Every structure is written in structure tokens, then in C-alpha cells.
Amino acid sequence: MRAAWRDRVARARRALRVHRWYGEGPLHLLLMLASFALTGYAGVRLLAGGQWPLVIVWFVGAALLHDLVLLPLYALADRAVAGYTAGTGRHRAWTAYVRVPAALSGLLLLVWFPLIAGSVGSGAAAHYEAATGLPGGVFLGRWLLITAGLFAVSALWLLGRTVQQRPPGAARRRRETKQRPAAGD
Amino acid sequence: MGAHNPLTPPTSPSFWRSPLRGPRLTALLGMVLLAGITLLFVTGLLSYAAYNPNLAGGVNDKTPGKGLLGFYLFSWPTDPHWLYRLTQGVHVTLGIALVPILLAKLWSVIPKLFTLPPARSPGHALERVSLLLLVGGALFEFVTGILNIQLEYLFPGSFYPLHFYGAWVFIGAFAAHVVLRVPRTVRALREREDPGAAADETGLVAARPDPPTVTRRGALGLVGAGSLLLFVATAGQSIGGRWRGTALLAPHGGRDPGSGPNGFQINKTAAYVGIRSQDTGDDWRLTVEGGGRRVRLSRAELLRLPQHEAALPIACVEGWSTDDQRWSGVRLRDLAALVGLGERPPDLLVESLQLHGAFRRAALRDNQVRDPRSLLALRVGGVDLSADHGYPARIIVPAAPGVLNTKWVSRLTFGEW
Numbered sequence: 001m002r003a004a005w006r007d008r009v010a011r012a013r014r015a016l017r018v019h020r021w022y023g024e025g026p027l028h029l030l031l032m033l034a035s036f037a038l039t040g041y042a043g044v045r046l047l048a049g050g051q052w053p054l055v056i057v058w059f060v061g062a063a064l065l066h067d068l069v070l071l072p073l074y075a076l077a078d079r080a081v082a083g084y085t086a087g088t089g090r091h092r093a094w095t096a097y098v099r100v101p102a103a104l105s106g107l108l109l110l111v112w113f114p115l116i117a118g119s120v121g122s123g124a125a126a127h128y129e130a131a132t133g134l135p136g137g138v139f140l141g142r143w144l145l146i147t148a149g150l151f152a153v154s155a156l157w158l159l160g161r162t163v164q165q166r167p168p169g170a171a172r173r174r175r176e177t178k179q180r181p182a183a184g185d
Numbered sequence: 186m187g188a189h190n191p192l193t194p195p196t197s198p199s200f201w202r203s204p205l206r207g208p209r210l211t212a213l214l215g216m217v218l219l220a221g222i223t224l225l226f227v228t229g230l231l232s233y234a235a236y237n238p239n240l241a242g243g244v245n246d247k248t249p250g251k252g253l254l255g256f257y258l259f260s261w262p263t264d265p266h267w268l269y270r271l272t273q274g275v276h277v278t279l280g281i282a283l284v285p286i287l288l289a290k291l292w293s294v295i296p297k298l299f300t301l302p303p304a305r306s307p308g309h310a311l312e313r314v315s316l317l318l319l320v321g322g323a324l325f326e327f328v329t330g331i332l333n334i335q336l337e338y339l340f341p342g343s344f345y346p347l348h349f350y351g352a353w354v355f356i357g358a359f360a361a362h363v364v365l366r367v368p369r370t371v372r373a374l375r376e377r378e379d380p381g382a383a384a385d386e387t388g389l390v391a392a393r394p395d396p397p398t399v400t401r402r403g404a405l406g407l408v409g410a411g412s413l414l415l416f417v418a419t420a421g422q423s424i425g426g427r428w429r430g431t432a433l434l435a436p437h438g439g440r441d442p443g444s445g446p447n448g449f450q451i452n453k454t455a456a457y458v459g460i461r462s463q464d465t466g467d468d469w470r471l472t473v474e475g476g477g478r479r480v481r482l483s484r485a486e487l488l489r490l491p492q493h494e495a496a497l498p499i500a501c502v503e504g505w506s507t508d509d510q511r512w513s514g515v516r517l518r519d520l521a522a523l524v525g526l527g528e529r530p531p532d533l534l535v536e537s538l539q540l541h542g543a544f545r546r547a548a549l550r551d552n553q554v555r556d557p558r559s560l561l562a563l564r565v566g567g568v569d570l571s572a573d574h575g576y577p578a579r580i581i582v583p584a585a586p587g588v589l590n591t592k593w594v595s596r597l598t599f600g601e602w
Contacts, residue, residue, distance in 0.1 A: 023306020028365070032311045035361035039318055042353030045250050045346070054341035059351075062324035063317060066291065067298055075292075082398045095398050100407055107411045108418065111284055112434040114337035124337070131336055133442035133451045133573055142433045146418070 074106070097158045101150035108143055115139040194299075198382075201296040204394035205404050207379035208387045212370040213405070214290040219363060221283045222323075228276035229352055232502060235261045235269050235586050240532060240548040242602055245589070247345035247543065254353055263556040266509075266583035270500035273586070274423030277504025280330055281419045285411035287323060289404075297388060312365070315358045322355025334503040335436055343543070422505040425498075437505035446566025447574055449507040450499065452587055455572040459540030460593050462572075469577050471561075475531070475599030478524040484577045487563060490515045495558035501587040512581045514562035517554045517597075526599050530554045535580055536596040544588040553582045554599075561594065 022029055047055055078099065087093035109116060116139045118124025125136030193200045238246035239258050248254075262268065304310035326348065333344045340347055369387065379385065382392040399407075421432030432438025441448045455465075471487065473480045494513045500506035521530035533554045537545045553559055559582045563570065570576040575592030582590060 019308075021306075022308045024308030024312075028308055028312075031361050031364055032308070032315060035315055035357045036311075038357035038360075039354050041252070042254060042350045042357065045248070045252070045254070046350035046354055048250060049342045049346065051341035055347065058328075058341060059321045059325050059354075060317070062328055063321040066324055067295065067320070071292060071295055086398075093398065096403065099399070100410070103407060104411055104414050107285055107415065108434060111281060111331060111415060112335070112418075114332060114335040115434065115436060118335075118337075128336055128436070130457045131453050132437065133454050134437070134439070138439065139434060142439070146433065 077102075094158055097154045101147070101154045104150055105143075105147040108146060112139065112143065116143045195296075196299045196301045198296070198388070198392045200299075201391050202393065202395040204391060204397045205399070205401050206293055206296065207390045208369065208373035208385070209376065209379050210401060210405075211290065211293040211387075211389055212373035214286055214293060214408075215366065215370055216374070217286050218283065218290055221279060221286065222359065225276060225280055225283070226352060226356055228272045228279075229348075230257065231272045232269075232276060232586070233349060234258050235272070235584075236589070237261055237548065237550050240550055242534070242548060244534065244546050244548045245544070247343060248349050251349070254350075260550055260552055261584065263553055263559070263583040263585075266497055266558065267500075268584040269586050270423070270498050270506040273500055273502060273504055274420075274506060277330070277334060278416065278420045278423055280327065282412045282416040284327065284331075284415060285408050287327065289408045291320065294389065300388060315361055318354060318358035319362050322351060322358055325351050326355055345543075419504075425506060425508040435505065436503065437501075442573075443571075446510075446568045447571035449510060449574075450505060451573045452499070452501055452503075453539075453542065455593070458542050458545075458593075460538055460572065464538050465572065465577050465593065469595075471578060471594060472596040473520050473523055473599075474597070475521065475524040476526050480523050484563065487515055487561070487578065491519060492563075493557070493560060495560055495581065495583070497558060497581050497583050499587050499590060506587075511566050512560055512562040513564045513567075514560040514578065514581075516557060517549075517559045517561060517580075517582075518557070520561060520597060521554065521599050524599060531600040534596075534598040534602040535591040535594055536598075537591050538593040538595045542588075544591070547589050547591050549580070549582060549585070549589060553585060556583055558583045561597070 019026060019029075049055070081098050081102065082095050085093055085095040085098055114124065115128070115136075118128060119137045119140035128134070128136035195201075233255075234257070236245045236247075237260070238248065238251070239255060240246075243249055304313060329340050329344060329348050329351065332339055333348070338344065373379075379390050382390045382394075417431055418434045419432055419438070421428035421430065422435040422438040429438055430440065437450045442451055467483075470481045470483055473482065492513050493516050494511060496509040496511050498507050498509050517533065518527060518530045521527055521533075530551060531554070532551050533549045535547050535549065539545045549559070560580075561578050562575070562581045563578055565574060570579060575594070578594045579592040580590050580594060
């Protein structure tokens with residue numbers, strides 16, 4: 001029983017063995033071909049409309065825009081925040097207290113950008129209002145208030161940490177500690 | 186990302202500095218996406234079936250060239266009456282909540298995009314093409330879906346074919362990716378730690394990591410918090426009740442458009458789709474056709490027919506829904522009986538007065554017509570329908586997508602059309 005199982009595993013290994021020319025196992029090739037066949041079947045239908053060049057631009061552009069613009073932008077922003085809030089000899093790093101609310105607020109903005117940005121101009125808000133009967137100009141304000149709330153919670157948390165960790169009786173250091181949240185404003 | 190030496194290109198392994206990256210982080214995010222995207226795909230297919238696109242005449246079909254991709258279609262049931270509210274609420278809310286997971290997953294593997302040489306072998310080249318379809322497809326589906334629910338129809342073409350065929354393009358690449366990566370993913374989740382950079386064949390572990398500014402648990406916590414926040418800011422538009430107030434950024438969250446029995450959420454207002462008050466006044470007549478007969482009825486005549494009540498929600502493809510509303514009106518099967526088709530009512534074509542909208546002509550299947558809760562509704566919550574909810578008369582059918590609950594009905598054709 002065990003020997004038969006081992007034999008089967010060995011055979012499976014051989015089937016997966018890297019082919020000299022193809023560079024992967026034969027199962028890899030079959031999987032790729034099956035995948036591309038389905039993609040092709042759906043793809044010709046996706047591109048059947050008159051706007052097929054734009055559909056390709058959207059499909060590929062989404063990947064490029066994310067990989068080459070959005071990701072580098074937020075990574076650089078995060079790097080700047082981490083550099084600015086790094087710990088020094090006098091206090092611990094407070095990166096998380098900026099990073100977390102900023103990331104959460106940015107995420108909300110990213111997902112609901114059409115509604116939030118549409119709140120400012122008259123066109124998009126009017127379109128939304130005409131369709132749904134709901135006020136279209138409220139989303140920017142709501143997003144700003146949520147952002148304010150996130151940063152306020154973060155500030156309180158930082159304050160709590162600061163107060164908790166204050167060594168007792170150290171008056172001079174206490175003064176410095178109190179200035180810490182202000183540096184984050 | 187980034188490097189101490191600004192000349193280090195992203196194609197160099199030492200460009201990537203985050204100590205968070207590694208097979209374990211990617212595997213964990215990958216498993217969450219595997220479960221989440223599978224559920225998204227299934228609920229998406231269900232939504233497609235809920236439109237009954239293969240009904241005779243294809244009036245509901247926005248993808249007539251679907252071919253074998255409609256292989257699984259079935260008669261959409263009318264029970265439970267909240268079925269579409271659930272499946273589509275899950276589809277949209279889950280899609281929104283998965284955004285941070287998807288972004289984190291893509292971040293975790295970004296060094297692989299810049300790997301040199303671009304292809305080691307023909308097999309590797311095929312796989313990279315497949316990965317472009319995977320990433321492009323995922324982002325295409327998320328972007329078209331998220332734009333559509335915000336009524337921002339920027340995409341090139343109609344939403345239905347783009348989102349439906351795009352999903353199939355994506356799922357082909359997704360399935361291949363899952364099969365190829367499951368063994369390494371399982372191994373990564375079993376291991377206590379990532380291998381060192383030298384022993385890491387995935388190419389994810391940083392060769393020269395920067396000191397950490399956050400623990401991996403902390404980073405995952407941030408991703409989870411993002412998911413949770415998006416969920417809280419969205420889910421209320423589907424759950425309804427007082428939870429609608431928590432969905433502060435969702436298109437149909439926050440509050441209802443009015444008060445009183447007609448104060449619930451509106452998909453498209455009367456003015457938006459070109460309903461003129463003179464068309465819905467006393468001169469309005471409903472035409473009922475079928476079996477070679479035709480009947481024309483005024484609203485007063487409809488109100489003199491037997492009135493029935495049904496408590497049913499409106500559930501939109503955009504993911505939002507209303508609580509059950511108390512509708513009253515004439516049963517669709519009673520209207521079929523007016524033209525002699527009361528025994529076994531057939532499929533029904535519903536036409537609206539509205540001038541715009543992809544579903545101003547829509548078809549209902551016989552199982553929907555025969556359900557005793559399926560009404561030509563004249564009143565809601567004890568008062569006449571408002572203009573925005575379809576006065577003088579609208580369709581309401583249990584478990585059907587919102588757009589099939591046609592408003593401002595002008596003509597019903599039973600059977601052949």
C-alpha cells in the first residue's frame with residue numbers, strides 16, 4: 001500500500017519534471033494552455049464591442065497604473081512619514097500614529113473617490129442627486145470627519161502611551177513628554 | 186521600497202528593503218483572497234443568473250454572445266424572498282472589503298514584477314503573461330465594479346458585458362495561479378518562519394532588509410483594520426434598518442431619501458428616466474395582452490380588482506437594498522387570467538413609460554409570474570406609490586434584482602412577444 005503510494009508520488013514527480021526546452025513541467029504547459037483557452041474565449045467577447053482598444057487600455061492600464069504609479073506613490077509617502085517620525089535618543093518612534101490613520105483615510109478616499117471628489121463639483125453631485133434623490137454633496141464632508149476622527153483617536157492613543165510611560169517624578173522629562181503630541185500636528 | 190543608494194534600480198534585489206515581505210505574508214494574504222475572490226465569483230455568477238438572461242427573446246440579456254459562459258444558467262427562484270438581497274449584498278460589500286487585501290497582496294509581490302531576466306524560459310514567459318491577465322483582470326473587475334456602484338459610468342462600454350466577460354478572463358488566470366502556487370503557499374503557512382534571503386526561492390525575502398518600522402502582525406492588523414473600516418462604511422446600505430446610518434460613504438447609505446411609506450431608497454427617480462406627469466395622470470392605461478386578447482385598464486379599474494399584499498425588499502445589482510416594504514396591488518397571475526391565461530401563466534414582458542434605462546423592457550419567467558407574492562403594485566405601506574417609486578403601477582417580484590421590478594408600467598404581454 002505504502003509502496004504503491006510512493007510509486008505514484010514518484011510518477012507524479014516525473015510528470016512535473018522540468019522540461020529542458022520549456023523550462024517547466026508538462027503539467028505547467030497544459031495548465032497554461034487551458035487557462036489561455038478560457039481567457040481567449042472570454043477575451044474575444046470582452047473585446048467584441050466597438051471600444052475594444054479602450055478596453056485593452058483599461059485592462060493593461062489598471063495593472064500599470066497600480067504597479068508603476070499608485071504603489072510607488074504610497075510607498076514613498078510611507079517612507080517619508082517613517083523618516084519624519086523615526087525614534088530619536090529622546091523619544092520612541094511614533095510612525096504608527098500617523099501611518100495607520102493616514103492609510104485608513106487614504107483607503108476610504110481611494111474606494112469612494114468618485115462620490116467624495118464629486119461632492120466638490122456641481123456636475124457629478126447633481127447627477128447622483130437626480131438619480132437617487134439623495135444629497136450628492138455630503139461625501140467630502142463625511143470623509144473629512146471620519147479622517148478627523150481617525151487622527152483624533154490616534155492622537156489620544158499616543159497621548160495615553162506617553163502619559164503611561166512617563167517615569168515618575170522626572171519633572172524635566174515630563175515637560176518634554178508633553179511636547180511630543182504637539183510635534184505630530 | 187527604495188534604497189539608500191538612489192542608483193540601485195528596482196530590478197536589483199537589494200532595491201527592495203522591506204523586512205515584511207516573504208512567502209508567509211504573501212501566502213496568508215493569498216489564502217484570504219482565494220476564499221474571498223471565489224465567493225465574489227460565485228455571487229457574481231448568481232447575479233448574472235438572477236437576471237434570467239436566457240429568457241425567450243433575450244430582452245434581459247446584455248451579453249447575447251455569451252456562448253458557453255452561460256452554461257450554468259437556471260431559473261432564478263422566488264424563495265427565499267431575500268435571496269438576491271443576500272447574494273448581491275455579499276458580492277458588493279465583500280468586494281469593497283477585499284480592496285485592502287488585494288492591495289497588500291500586490292504590494293507583497295511587487296519585487297517579482299521587476300525580476301530579471303524578464304523570462305527565464307518559454308514556460309516562465311507564459312506564466313508572466315498569465316500574471317498580467319491576473320493582475321490586470323483583478324484590478325479591471327474591482328475598478329469597473331466600484332465605479333458602477335457610484336453611478337460613475339466612465340468605463341468603455343456597458344457595465345454588464347465588461348464586468349461579466351472580464352470576470353471570465355480573470356478567473357482563467359486566477360485558477361492557473363492558484364494551482365501553481367498552492368503547494369508553495371501551503372508550505373509557507375506550515376513553516377514557522379520565512380527562509381533567509383539566500384535560501385528563498387520565491388524571491389520575496391529582502392536581501393538587505395531595512396530595520397522594521399512595524400511588525401508583520403502590525404502590518405496585517407492595518408490591512409485588517411482597513412477591511413473592517415470599509416465594511417462598516419458600506420455594509421449598512423445592504424443590511425438596512427438603523428445600520429444604514431453607519432454606511433456613511435456608501436452610495437445608498439447614510440439616510441433614506443424621504444420620510445413616510447415612500448421614503449425608502451430610490452434607484453432612478455422619475456425625472457431621471459424621463460417620466461412626464463402627463464403620462465402618469467388620469468389618462469394612463471395599462472395594456473394587458475396575451476393569448477390573442479387585449480385588455481386596457483385604468484388605475485381605478487385596477488384598484489377594483491382583488492388587492493393582495495406582499496412584504497418584499499428592493500435589492501439592486503449595485504449592492505444596496507431596502508428593508509421589506511408592504512406592497513399592495515394585483516397579482517400578476519390574476520392579470521394573466523384577464524386574458525385567459527390564468528391556469529398556467531407563461532413568461533411576461535413588462536414595458537415601462539420610462540424613456541431611458543437598459544431595462545425599460547424586461548422579462549419575468551413563469552415561476553416569477555405564478556408566485557402569489559408577485560404583484561403589479563399600486564400602493565406601498567398603505568399609501569399610493571410616489572412618482573419616484575413607480576406611480577401609477579410597478580412590478581414587485583420576490584428575490585428578483587431591482588431593475589426587474591419595473592416602475593411606471595404601461596404594458597404587460599403574457600406569452601409570445
